[in-house]
Amino acid sequence: MTSFADFANVCREIENISSSLEMTERVAEFFKLVDTEELHIAIYFIMGDVFPDWSDYDLGVGTGLFYTSLSKASGFSVDEIKKIVRDKGDIGKTTVEVIDKRSGSQITFDMFNKLKSKLTLNDVYTTFKKIAAINGKGSHENKLKMLQYLFSKTTPEEAQYLARLVLEQLRIGVGEGIVRNAISKSFNVPSELIERGYMLTNDLGVVALAAKKGGIDEVKELSIQIDRPIKLMLAQVAPNILKAIKDMDNAAIEWKFDGARLQIHKNFDDVTIFSRKLENITNSLPDVVSYVKAQVTTDTVILDAETFAIDEDGKPKPFQEILKRLRRKYDIEMTTRDIPITVKIFDVMYCNGKSLVDLPLTERRKVLHNIITDSSSLSVSDQIVTDNVEKVEQIYFEAIDDGHEGIMIKNPSSPYTPGKRGNNWFKKKPIMETLDLVVIGGEWGYGRRTNFIGSFTLACHDEKSGEYLPIARVGTGLTDENLSELTELFSSLILLENGRNLEFKPEVVFEVAFEEIQKSKNYASGYSLRFPRLVNLRTDKSADEIETLDRIKDLYNSQRK
The missing domain is CATH 3.30.470.30 (DNA ligase/mRNA capping enzyme)
Known part of the structure; x- marks a missing residue:
């Protein structure tokens, strides 16, 4: 079986690689070493996913539950953990620090270390599935115990990447393109066949398994399956x-x-x-x-x-x-x-x-x-x-x-x-096309709106780097009722809080109207929106469907023409 420590080591190495080609090579090496039974898990995890898109499983762990589990596993209070998060600016690095300084009174956890019991990829995935299946009365406490169990068995290095996985915020820069090419290199199957297999199955784990077991011939046999949704064609x-x-x-x-x-x-x-x-x-x-x-x-x-x-x-x-x-x-x-x-x-x-x-x-x-x-x-x-x-x-x-x-x-x-x-x-459509952008941050309001999130930072997706790049901030034109509903929605998605500034898990998509796209040095995307305003909350769309940086560039150029 593949140890979770091996996965954590690969993640650490990849974080220090800037070249996508080098990154692909390292991911391909890892895939070759992973046991066949755990290959699909490695595929999901390396992209920062816990389950494939089509799965009914949802881990359902917010930051509140996560902080509590980390607190019980480390001996640090929730307030202490929040302070470290604000100072570090990263949930993974925070987890390293608190696990590294884990209280000596946690006898059970020390026993785990002495026994040198190691988590495997399958251990983590199986526990994640158990957490996702928990519901009803007492679900909060039961999920808490499961998370506490996982963190109790990790080294600080492992805990860093376990924490990021739990919140589905791995952020090591590995996206679908790198994984597709890595599968191709690992098992000598042309990347265009890997891509086609993915289009038909909507699951790179299934494609990787076919490539490893049967190579080109088995990948060619992959097809659509009833009751497993495929990605929709877009316009x-x-x-x-x-x-x-x-x-x-x-x-x-x-x-x-x-x-x-x-x-x-x-x-x-x-x-x-x-x-x-x-x-x-x-x-x-x-x-x-x-x-x-x-x-x-x-x-x-x-x-x-x-x-x-x-x-x-x-x-x-x-x-x-x-x-x-x-x-x-x-x-x-x-x-x-x-x-x-x-x-x-x-x-x-x-x-x-x-x-x-x-x-x-x-x-x-x-x-x-x-x-x-x-x-x-x-x-x-x-x-x-x-x-x-x-x-x-x-x-x-x-x-x-x-x-x-x-x-x-x-x-x-x-x-x-x-x-x-x-x-x-x-x-x-008859009006200038609106943009679908993901909310990555926000800011607490002023005055009578102190208890509301008063503005939201929006981002497009850079497909090359896999990052979400800020392009606009929207807040004007929202009523107190709007802000109250949005504040409640985003309260469970807060990853970091630094004074009035907030960082959110990139999950909620806003449809935004605007007057024009402008070049800007104030945003990492290199562009900004003039007079952006919220049109709709697109609960029917996910973050992987938002506008890409390339499309923003095309719209900007077409404007100028």
Whole structure:
């Protein structure tokens, strides 16, 4: 078995490497040494994840619970730990210090050290799964005991990286790209095959295991699996309609609905629904489950869809209304009655045991029409294929007049590329495109807003370094009610607190409107937003879906033109 100490040593080495090529080489060496049974765990951990994206497991450990567990394992008080965090500016380094100075009165912990009992990767992962499975009465105390147990068995070096994993803030600069290339190097499988395997399985652990066991042939056999969500295909912003369709012989035009993305899996009589963030939200949408069972005629299928709330006249309600449905855990029947929804199916990725992602859009649409019986509640979205710009503009204004966001412009011959934002799908909306940015920090307010978080620091994602780079701060225009709700939301995500300044776990996504993008030396991204304002809290999006630095650069350059 692979010791957790080996993992911690690799992390320490990688933190001191600046070259992505060197980093890839070191990760590849580590993967070669990891036992086959633990390879998938090593893949998740090295990227700072505890479980894969599609997993129903959620560790559910906030900073409060973490500080308490560290306190009990070290003999330091929670207040002492918080002070060290403020001084060190890093939860990992704080953990090293308090574990290193662990109270001698912790007899049980000293016994562990004398026995030289070592944690393995599997020990840590198994304990994480047990923590994630704990719920109900006494869950806080039981999770606390499990965390205390883990920290009691670590050396200070191990504790540093264990702490970061618990809060899913490893921050050693290893992202999907480095892991993909490292798997390729470790097991002599071309990186493009590793990438394709990842697109189809949404799990680099599964891909690595296939590469190690069967090499190229086994990786080629990887495919979509029912009930395991894949990443959704993404669209780029179209600066104008003419530019979007100029490279297509014909363009497939669909309405862009003001709703929430759904990925629907039907496995005979079982229906599972995943959100855009690949969270299982089936229980919140019993009406959609019944629609799918009644109207989708094939045995097994994976569908891409959009759902939106409607009023008594059949017109779309604001986006926030559909979010109420997706968030609801109680009184679901009442909410289903009060907020009726419509589902529009626009793509299919899998049907009756076969992956369809390599088929052109036109062929996938034929499959849709063959397996779905349309109704007012669930139907295949309308689509018109044309090269006529005036016709496209007409459809665009019809969508706007009906209360939706605009249109989608798609290449009819394009395959379905999970998780990719290429030149095959474009979206056109009437206002300057808003940006989806992750909140990484904040600041306590002044005066009567002293007890509220008064402003929030927003970041884009640098795909090369894997870092979140600040680009704006938003706070104006928020009511006391808004700030109260946001303060409650972010209270469990605080990683560091230094005076009035806060650092958050990068998890919450804001949709932000702005006047223009400017060059700036004040932010690490090199850019800033003029007059940013909060439009929406995007609970349907995760931090890995936010704007990239490259896209910010493209938007800035297109502005200047």
